[in-house]
Structures are given as C-alpha cells and as structure tokens.
Amino acid sequence: MSQIITLEQLKSALDEKLSQGCRVAAPVLDGEFASFKEITKADQGSYEPRVAMQNSIKEFFFPKHETLFTFVRQGQDVVLTDAPDFEVDQIVVGARPCDAAALPVLDPLFGWDYQDRFFQQRRAKTTVVSFACVKSDAHCFCTAVGGSPENTSGSDALLFDLGDGSFEVRVLTDKGKALFEGKTTDSDKTGQSCDAPTVDFEVDKIADWIRANFASPLWEKISLRCVGCGACAFVCPTCHCFDMVDEGSYNKGKKVKNWDSCQEAMFTLHASGHNPRGTQGKRQRQRLSHKFVTYPDKFKFYLCTGCGSCSRSCGQMFGVRPTLEALDKEGVKAGQ
Amino acid sequence: MENELRNAIRELFANQGVGVAIGYGRVGVDGAVGAVFVTSPDDVDQLVWNNECRQNLAVHLTRPEVKALGKIAIVCKPCDARAVVVLANEAQIKREDLVVVGVVCEGIRNVKPDGSTSDKDYPKCETCVQHVPANVDVVIGETSKGEALDAKNAEVATTAGHQAKLAKLRAMSAEERFQYWRDEFSRCVRCYACRQSCPLCYCNRCVADKNRPARIDTSASLKGNFAWNILRAFHLAGRCVGCGACASACPAGIELDLLNLTLANAAKEHFGFVAGTEVGAAPLIGTYDRDDKEEFIR
Amino acid sequence: MSTETKAPDAFEPKIVAFVCNWCTYLGADLAGTNRLEYPANVRIIRLPCTGRIDFNLIVKAFEIGADAVLVSGCHPGDCHYTAGNFHARRRWKLFRELLDTVGVDLNRVYFSWISAAEGAKFQSLVTEIVEKTKAMGPYQEYKSIVAES
Structure with a gap:
C-alpha cells in the first residue's frame, strides 16, 4: 500500500503552510531556466522532477549573503547587535535527491568545533521534500559518490512523479510526516525513478591518485x-567556503558572510602579495583534493553528491566530472 | 574547414616557433566544445571547428599559465579577433608575438540551461554581419555572407547584438x-x-x-x-x-x-567609435574631442 | 543658506552634489558670500576635478539615500587641469545611456558647468533640482533595493 498526493493537493498543502507564515521555496521557471526561489503562492512553483537547476537548495540553509551582526557607533562606543535567530518554519520542495544529500554532508562541517547557529537553525526549521529523478543526463554521476536517483539522504519526504498529476509520497522523517499527515490517500500505485547514471571511473582510486600526486604536472595541464x-x-550543493566582510560606513554597518570560491585567485592571496595557489592548476588541485580527500578524511563524506551542476553551468565546459575523467584517464589508468 | 585549420596550425608549429595553439576541442561532458591548448604538432587533430565553438579564447592571452607555454597561436572568430585588437591597442599583448588564426563564422549555437547545445543561434549571432575575421594573420574558410570588417565599414559592426x-x-x-x-x-x-x-x-x-x-x-x-x-x-x-x-x-x-x-x-x-575594428585606435574614454556632445549638461 | 521651514512630515530630498574644486565649488561659495539663498537639501562633495569623479560615486550616492545627484565642474576650456572636464563629458554621455538601460531615473541625475563667477547659476540650478525632486518624491526604487540588502 502506498500513499499518494495529487499536484493540486500538494499545492493546497503548501498554500496552507504559507498562510501560517511558513517560508516555502520551490523550483520557479523563468523562460528555459529553473531555479529554486522563495514563493508566496504555491502556483508560482513548477513541480516536476528536473535534472538541470540554476542553483542548489543550499542557499536556504547557507544564503549567498547573510548578516552576522550590525554595528552602530554611539559617541565613544560601538554597539553590536547580533543577527536575529532564524525562527520561521521553512519548506524546500522539489529538491533533487543530490541537492538534499548535501545537507548531511554539510552538517558535521557547520557543527564541528564552532557551532554555526545560522546553518543549524535553518536546518532544524526546514523540511526538505525531494523529487525522485525521472531522468539523468551526461553530467550526472551520483552513483560514483554513493548516491542514486532515489537517494533518501537529507530528505524528509521523497516524492515519485506518477505521471498522472499525482505523486507517491514516501515519508522519511517526523518533519516529513508532519507535512503530509492527513493529506495523502491510500493507493496501490508506486512510483519509480530512472536508471542510475553510469560512470566508468572509481572515485576511491582517483582519491588515492590525488593523495600520491600532489606535485603532478597533470594538474596544470588539465586546468588550463x-x-x-x-x-x-556557487551552484554546488556542497561547496561552503565563505568570506566575512564589513559593509557600511564608519558610523554604522554590518558584518556579512558571503559565498567565496577557491577557484578565484583572490581566495588565497596573502597581504604580502604572495599567493600559495598562484595558478589555476593549484586551485583545481585544491578543489578536487578538498572534495575527495581531505573532507572525507575528516568527515567521512565525499564533498560532492554527483549532481553535475558544476559542469552544466561552466562556460568553459569544465567541472568535477570532466576533471575526474581526465584524472582517471591520464593519471589513474595511465599509471602516472 | 577543420582540416584546413589543422594544417595551418601544423604549419605554424613547424615554421613560426609556436609553443601553444589555443583552439577548440571536444573536451567537456558528452563532447562539449571548450578550449584546448595544443603544445605539440602531434596533437593538432584535437582541434575542431563548428557552430558550438562558443568561448572567446582571447581571454587566455593574458593569463600567466598560458603565456608560460611559449609563443601563442590562437583561433579566433571574427568577434573574438576584435578583442585581440583591443588587447593590443591597450598594450596588454604584443601583437607581433602572436599568431591569430581567424576562422570564418556563420553563427554559433546557443547553450541551453543544462549545458547542452541549443538548436538556435546565439541572439547576438542572429543579426551578426561580421562573418570574416579582420586584422588576423591567417583566414580559414569561406563564406558568401559578407566581408571582413575594418575601420571603413565599422559602422555596421554593432548590429551584431540582440x-x-x-x-x-x-x-x-x-x-x-x-x-x-x-x-x-x-x-x-x-x-x-x-x-x-x-x-x-x-x-x-x-x-x-x-x-x-x-x-x-x-x-x-x-x-x-x-x-x-x-x-x-x-x-x-x-x-x-x-x-x-x-x-x-x-x-x-x-x-x-x-x-x-x-x-x-x-x-x-x-x-562613431566601434571597439576593436581599428588597429592602433586610441581608447574611446581615454581621449576626447572639443566638440563632443553636451546637450545633457546644464 | 535658508533655514528649512517645513511641516514635520514634509519630504525634504537629499541632493548630493559632486563638484570640482576650481569652478563649481567656488561658484557655490560665491552664492554664499553674495547671500544668494538656496535650499539646504544639497550636500556638496568637493573633488579636485570632474575628471576625477568616478561614475561609481553616483551609484554610491543613491545607495546612501540620495534622491538626486548633481555633478558639476568648469566650463569646457576652463579646466584647471586642461582637459579633465572634456574626459568627464565623454564619460557621462556614455554613462547616462547605461543608467537609462538599467532603469535609473535620469530625472534624478544632473550635470552642469558652473564657473567660479556663476553663484547665481548655482543658486537657481540647485533650487530647481530641489523643487523638481520634491515633486517627484523620494527615490523609492533605489531605496528599496538598499533596504532589502
């Protein structure tokens, strides 16, 4: 026996939550582009499983810019005010399984030595409703990093598009239960996801190669x-580097946390002018090492869910999958 | 045309002391076209030319990683070749140290949100009139669609755009x-x-x-x-x-x-200024004319 | 300068004027010494030359709450640095077009040539800008993107 919900019922469930003051984010279509956005009416969203998204759901947990505290100069004093706690309930609907899977990957990072209340509060307040994939494309490689088109990791409920305007609902957590309880009907229909994307490389072997080949000239070659x-x-669901800067004037302003990327030369530029990662090869080595060696060594997760967003959005036709394939072909399999 | 291009680049490796040829190749996911950096005449067959050659390769001319590879030969579409002219006019590259291989271009396909190639042209290519590259060292290919742009017929250049x-x-x-x-x-x-x-x-x-x-x-x-x-x-x-x-x-x-x-x-x-159409042109904003328009100034 | 006599909730626009040190600033000074009255809504920022006035300062002025911006310098031919205002003129001609496409209200961006002798011109232009801006109301659009940031 399965549980199903129609698209209309799903929308009215979201509208009900919106009317209760809940924040809802869903895929919104803009021409050919689909991106996750906050919506004010369920109708603004587009509810079908998608492969290509212009952003990931991480911005609802780790926004592209976020105020940490504000400051005001009052006479001789400076008054600091912490940013308020995140107190509204939030629902992210329409996540790809590879988007949702990034959340458990990021949990240990934001709760390791420093407890990042900004991430943790959003995490606690958010219900993630994912759609099982109905198709994959050449950029997808979730299978290589332990995922699948119906990966449940990080989701509170997983919906299967039945193709008839309804979804099979598989509730995974209490948060998912709270959202769907009483909204679904019994059925004997069950949904199915697409076949898992195929890959012909093994991430573990590439990780071993990366460990042993820090100084390989291959890095420069493939990164040109x-x-x-x-x-x-910035489209990656797992990349989490940020920069903290002051904005405002002498008299008042705020400290903000903004997304940053290790691929930009400024990322490691020292005040002296020296840059330890002065070339793009070194910066790509950092990106790949962090994703497949240092992060798993520390937190047991690959810092990659195989969603393929990086290569889909790269203007230079680069990204993690092409890099892994190049390392596999020219490094691992060539025995270099 | 692809063979013509490859032969021309081979010839440059043999006779002009080129250290790296920057061109297009099938390097991305599913054979998507991106930049390749050919450093040996044996690898010239990696080069391709088709209507998916989207990137402006001139971006690589000022990068230290690329300059370290030796004398550069670069494949340029007509619009990209104008960027080389501006780079030289602004003293960012020495034009004489560079070989520009211009390719005749009849339009480039747009890219879809999922990274794949659309069946429609780039909006800017739909109205483009510059099909033959100007101010290049070698021209590869032919077209019946129009002539190279130089300073004389520059007034048409900005119709290339949406x-x-x-x-x-x-x-x-x-x-x-x-x-x-x-x-x-x-x-x-x-x-x-x-x-x-x-x-x-x-x-x-x-x-x-x-x-x-x-x-x-x-x-x-x-x-x-x-x-x-x-x-x-x-x-x-x-x-x-x-x-x-x-x-x-x-x-x-x-x-x-x-x-x-x-x-x-x-x-x-x-x-009356069109960027990148005139070798040696002074930068528009770096110069002035006593008779410039000022109807908006009180 | 006049004292602002106003109803408590009347809209008093903030006008930022970027002026050159050698002509318009002295023109404004002359307006003062001649006791020519102009509204106190204008905040004058003195810079060496209109050629120095980065376009980004206009954007910045709107960011910090300006309802209109004036950029003013020496008449053509009078520049203390020979050609700063010629460079500025060409730059503003292009920059206005960009602002227009972006949708910044060009009725809130003014350019003028005001010499050290033209105290009266400074008075009348600033008065006119303030009156027109009052009629248009606060620059809500730019203020709203700042408020949401």
Whole structure:
C-alpha cells in the first residue's frame, strides 16, 4: 500500500503552510531556466522532477549573503547587535535527491568545533521534500559518490512523479510526516525513478591518485581552460567556503558572510602579495583534493553528491566530472 | 574547414616557433566544445571547428599559465579577433608575438540551461554581419555572407547584438526597466564568471576585489549586485567587442550583454567609435574631442 | 543658506552634489558670500576635478539615500587641469545611456558647468533640482533595493 498526493493537493498543502507564515521555496521557471526561489503562492512553483537547476537548495540553509551582526557607533562606543535567530518554519520542495544529500554532508562541517547557529537553525526549521529523478543526463554521476536517483539522504519526504498529476509520497522523517499527515490517500500505485547514471571511473582510486600526486604536472595541464570564476562553487550543493566582510560606513554597518570560491585567485592571496595557489592548476588541485580527500578524511563524506551542476553551468565546459575523467584517464589508468 | 585549420596550425608549429595553439576541442561532458591548448604538432587533430565553438579564447592571452607555454597561436572568430585588437591597442599583448588564426563564422549555437547545445543561434549571432575575421594573420574558410570588417565599414559592426531585445527594453518606462534588472540581478551570485570569461577584464586586481576601502559591496545583495553589474558594464564602455562571453558564462542566465550593447550603441551613435575594428585606435574614454556632445549638461 | 521651514512630515530630498574644486565649488561659495539663498537639501562633495569623479560615486550616492545627484565642474576650456572636464563629458554621455538601460531615473541625475563667477547659476540650478525632486518624491526604487540588502 502506498500513499499518494495529487499536484493540486500538494499545492493546497503548501498554500496552507504559507498562510501560517511558513517560508516555502520551490523550483520557479523563468523562460528555459529553473531555479529554486522563495514563493508566496504555491502556483508560482513548477513541480516536476528536473535534472538541470540554476542553483542548489543550499542557499536556504547557507544564503549567498547573510548578516552576522550590525554595528552602530554611539559617541565613544560601538554597539553590536547580533543577527536575529532564524525562527520561521521553512519548506524546500522539489529538491533533487543530490541537492538534499548535501545537507548531511554539510552538517558535521557547520557543527564541528564552532557551532554555526545560522546553518543549524535553518536546518532544524526546514523540511526538505525531494523529487525522485525521472531522468539523468551526461553530467550526472551520483552513483560514483554513493548516491542514486532515489537517494533518501537529507530528505524528509521523497516524492515519485506518477505521471498522472499525482505523486507517491514516501515519508522519511517526523518533519516529513508532519507535512503530509492527513493529506495523502491510500493507493496501490508506486512510483519509480530512472536508471542510475553510469560512470566508468572509481572515485576511491582517483582519491588515492590525488593523495600520491600532489606535485603532478597533470594538474596544470588539465586546468588550463579554467578561467577561475566561482560559478562551479556557487551552484554546488556542497561547496561552503565563505568570506566575512564589513559593509557600511564608519558610523554604522554590518558584518556579512558571503559565498567565496577557491577557484578565484583572490581566495588565497596573502597581504604580502604572495599567493600559495598562484595558478589555476593549484586551485583545481585544491578543489578536487578538498572534495575527495581531505573532507572525507575528516568527515567521512565525499564533498560532492554527483549532481553535475558544476559542469552544466561552466562556460568553459569544465567541472568535477570532466576533471575526474581526465584524472582517471591520464593519471589513474595511465599509471602516472 | 577543420582540416584546413589543422594544417595551418601544423604549419605554424613547424615554421613560426609556436609553443601553444589555443583552439577548440571536444573536451567537456558528452563532447562539449571548450578550449584546448595544443603544445605539440602531434596533437593538432584535437582541434575542431563548428557552430558550438562558443568561448572567446582571447581571454587566455593574458593569463600567466598560458603565456608560460611559449609563443601563442590562437583561433579566433571574427568577434573574438576584435578583442585581440583591443588587447593590443591597450598594450596588454604584443601583437607581433602572436599568431591569430581567424576562422570564418556563420553563427554559433546557443547553450541551453543544462549545458547542452541549443538548436538556435546565439541572439547576438542572429543579426551578426561580421562573418570574416579582420586584422588576423591567417583566414580559414569561406563564406558568401559578407566581408571582413575594418575601420571603413565599422559602422555596421554593432548590429551584431540582440538589438531587438534591447530596443524592447528601452521602450519600457524607467520603472519597468528597473524592475526587469531587479529580477535579473536578484539571481546574480557574484561568482564573477562574467568578468573571468571576458578577454578585456584583464585587471590583476578588479576594483570589486579591493577592500581598502571597498569600492562596492561584495555581497550578492540587490544593492551589491546593481553596483557590480553597472560597474562591470561601464568599465567595458568603448571596449566591449560584443562577443557575448559574459552572458554565456553566467550561471544565472542573466543577459548581461544587453548592458554592454547599450554602451556599444552609444559609442557608435555619439562618437562613431566601434571597439576593436581599428588597429592602433586610441581608447574611446581615454581621449576626447572639443566638440563632443553636451546637450545633457546644464 | 535658508533655514528649512517645513511641516514635520514634509519630504525634504537629499541632493548630493559632486563638484570640482576650481569652478563649481567656488561658484557655490560665491552664492554664499553674495547671500544668494538656496535650499539646504544639497550636500556638496568637493573633488579636485570632474575628471576625477568616478561614475561609481553616483551609484554610491543613491545607495546612501540620495534622491538626486548633481555633478558639476568648469566650463569646457576652463579646466584647471586642461582637459579633465572634456574626459568627464565623454564619460557621462556614455554613462547616462547605461543608467537609462538599467532603469535609473535620469530625472534624478544632473550635470552642469558652473564657473567660479556663476553663484547665481548655482543658486537657481540647485533650487530647481530641489523643487523638481520634491515633486517627484523620494527615490523609492533605489531605496528599496538598499533596504532589502
């Protein structure tokens, strides 16, 4: 016996939550582009499983810019005010399984030595409703990093598009239960996801190669076409580097936390002018090492869910999958 | 044409002491076309030429990693070749140290949000008139679609752009335009893909990266994004050649080239200036004329 | 300068004037010494030359709450640095077009040439800008993107 919900019922459930003051984010279509956005009416969203998204759901947990505290100068004093706590309930609907899977990957990072209340409060307040994939494309490689088109990791409920204007609902957590309880009907229909994307490389072997080949000239060679923007990192559901800057004037302003990317030359530029990662090859090595060696060594997760957003959005046709394939072909399999 | 291109590059390796040839190859996912850096005549067969050759390769000319590979030969579409002219005019490259292999181009296919190739041309290619590259060392291919652009027929160059879209935008009220950009810029994540993919954004340190004092907000907030996008566009005033690399690289799909096209149109209309069409031309904003228009000044 | 006599909730626009040190600043000074009255809504920022006035300062002025901006310098031919205002003129001609496409209200951006002898011109232009801006109301659009940031 399965539980199903129609699209109309799903929308009215979201509208009900919106009317209760809940924040809802869903895929919104703009021409050919689909991106996750906050919506004010359920109708603004577009509810079908998608492969290509212009952003990931991470911005509802780790926004592209976020105020940490504000400051005001009062006479001889400076008055600091902490940013308020995140107190509204939030629902992210329409996540890809590879988007949702990034959340458990990021949990240990934001709660390791320093407890990041900004991330943790959003995490606690948010219900993630994912759609199982109905198709994959050449950029997808979730299978290589332990995922699948119906990966449940990080989701509170997983919906399967039945193709008839309804979804099979598989509730995974209490938060998911709270959202769907009483909204679904019994059915004997069950949904199915697409086949898992195929890959012909093994991430573990590439990780071993990366460990052993810090100084390989291959890094420079494969990275030549990368122009060093942050697009891959900013569409990535797992990339989490940030910069903290002051904005405002002498008299009042705020400290903000903004997304940053290790692919930009400024990222490691020292005040002396020295840059330990002075070339794009070194910066790509950092990106790949962090994703497949240092992060798993520390937190047991690959810092990659295989969503393929990086290569889909790269203007230079680069990204994690092409890099892994190049390392596999020219490093691992060539025995270099 | 592909063979003609490969032979020409082989010839350059043999006779002109070229250390690296920057061209297009099937390097991305599913054979997507991107830049390849051929450092040996044995690898020349990696080079391809077709209507998916989207990137402006001139962006690599000023990068230290690429300059380290020796004398450069570069494959340029007609719009890209204009960027090489501007780079040389602005003393960023020594033109005599470079071999520019121009390819005849009849339009490049647009890219879809999922990274694959669309069956439609780039908006800017739909109205493009510059099919034969000018100011290059070798021309590969032929076309019946028009002649090379030089300073003489430069007045047609800025029709290469999606003028219709811009005209529609300019016909709206200021409030509607502001709202349009507000929606667009709300998606900007400040990844600087526009800047990094632009051959003419070559500053070692961009003003957006300066923090003593910070010239503009680095936050991807509406305030910061308006300031950034105005700044980026205006620093290209009289310099942008309309290749569209910025818009094509934008992960948020913002049509940034509409801003650049505005300035290219203005440069042409008010000063008769078209960037990258004249070797040795002085930069538009670095010069002045005593009789420049000033009807807007009280 | 006049004292602002106003109803408590009347809209008093903030006008930022970027002026050059050698002509317009002295023109404004002359207006003062001649007791020519002009509204106190204008905040004058003195810079060496209009050639120095970065376009980004206009954006910045709107960011910090300006309802209109004036950029003013020496008449053509009078520049203390020979050609700063010629460079500025060309730059503003292009920059206005960009602002127009972006949807910034060009009725809130003014350019003028005001010499050291033209105290009266400074008075009348600033008065006119203040009156027109009052009629248009606060620059809500730019203020709203700042408020949301």
